[in-house]
Amino acid sequence: MFFEITCAHIKIISNFSPRINFSMKRYLLLLLMIGALAACKNNKKAGNNTNEPMTFEDFQALFKPGTLPYKLNADTLQLKMADSLAVAATDVNRFLTDTLTKGDYSKTEKVKLFPLTRIPGNVADYMIIKAVGKSQTTGYLCILDKKGKYLNRLRIANTGGSDGSIISTSIDNKNVVKISAEKKKSGANTSLKEEFYAVNKDGSVQLIMTNTNGPTTAGQIFNPIDTLPRKHKFSGDYTSGDMSIVSIRDGEDGKTFQFFISFSKDNGNCKGELSGRGHYLAGNRGEYKDKESSCGISFQFSAGRVNIREIGGCGAYRGIKCFFEGGFVKKKHKSQG
Known part of the structure; x- marks a missing residue:
């Protein structure tokens, strides 16, 4: 099909008025050849049941x-x-x-x-x-x-x-x-x-939260950052009851920290779970802001305690009737070795 179309148009171009010089004829022929090649390419079917590789x-x-x-x-x-x-x-x-x-x-x-x-x-x-x-x-x-x-x-x-x-x-x-x-x-x-x-x-x-209507066993919280270093003065595990924890671990430098929050309220009917990287602010404060959403958490550290407060919409990580908020007491940590 390509050669038939091209040859037919070559004949037409050759019969053009003599006033069209050779360079112009060659230019027109080139345009027609490009168009014919494009048409052939578009008419090919790639993939299943063809010899053409799929792009x-x-x-x-x-x-x-x-x-x-x-x-x-x-x-x-x-x-x-x-x-x-x-x-x-x-x-x-x-x-x-x-x-x-x-x-x-x-x-x-x-x-x-x-x-x-x-x-x-x-x-x-x-x-x-x-x-x-x-x-x-x-x-x-x-x-x-x-x-x-x-x-x-x-x-x-x-x-x-x-x-x-x-x-x-x-x-x-x-x-x-x-x-x-x-x-x-x-x-x-x-x-x-x-x-x-x-x-x-x-x-x-990254698994950020798990909800289940099955029975909840007290004291069983999987902490994904448990093994990370805890040398900073605010690093450690802060708890409120058996099924609520704010875990803080060292960050890449002294200005950042890793955290994991998990809580269960109202006899397990409202739960939340969130982890990420926060940064320290002046006055014993810390803050986390999710880059992909409006979710944010404020951390206020004091002697042996941390208070958290939700400063953005974190509904994707918790139940609709509860929030990331409250006070947590720091647990004593036994040094290994």
Whole structure:
């Protein structure tokens, strides 16, 4: 087709008035050739069932554009999709990861992959893929940097795994990913566990809070910064009851600190959990401000105590009827060795 079009137009250009010089004819011919090449390129189909390799732009175009906030539940996951919409595993392996379904499906199980949505985020971009196998249907959140490089993945939805849990997810406009796992128990009872993750620029995810309607055991708080150094005079663990703690650890220098806050109020009906890096201010004060949201915490240190107060909206990290606030008493620490 390219040669037929080009030759036809060459004949037309050759029959132009003699007043059009050779340079002008050559220029017109060059423009027509560029246009013909572009048309040929646009008419090629890349990817499945073709000999043309798929580009990242082709791969990305398979995903429906979306925005935050975003939700994916089991009902949506179960909607049947035409096999023609599936993407080849080789393309997923090339542009994302070859371990997408690892741990959820056996190596011998035939799994079809369907591109769902692509979403631009504040710190990273997302691609959501559905995997359909004989045993289950699973949703994955793939995290990419702003140049399209794959960084990480999260299992965010499932129609029912081996333990009977049904998993759904939501991502708010602050890039907080909430993964909810619901499991049927005896009778009409169900257990619900909600995990909240913050997505970092490098693709790593940080568990910032866990909510569950299951029984709470006193004294069992997992402190993710427990092993960090505590040489600063304000570093240590401050508690209020068995299930509330403000943990302070040394920062990169004397002006910063690492913190972890976890509290449970109203017999476990209202919980909150938050961790991050704060900085010290004058007058025995400290402050934390989330770069991706309005959440902020004020710390006021005194002899053996710390008082915290919420100075921004931190609703993504706590229940709606309670706040990051109150006084905590410093625990004595036994030096190791």
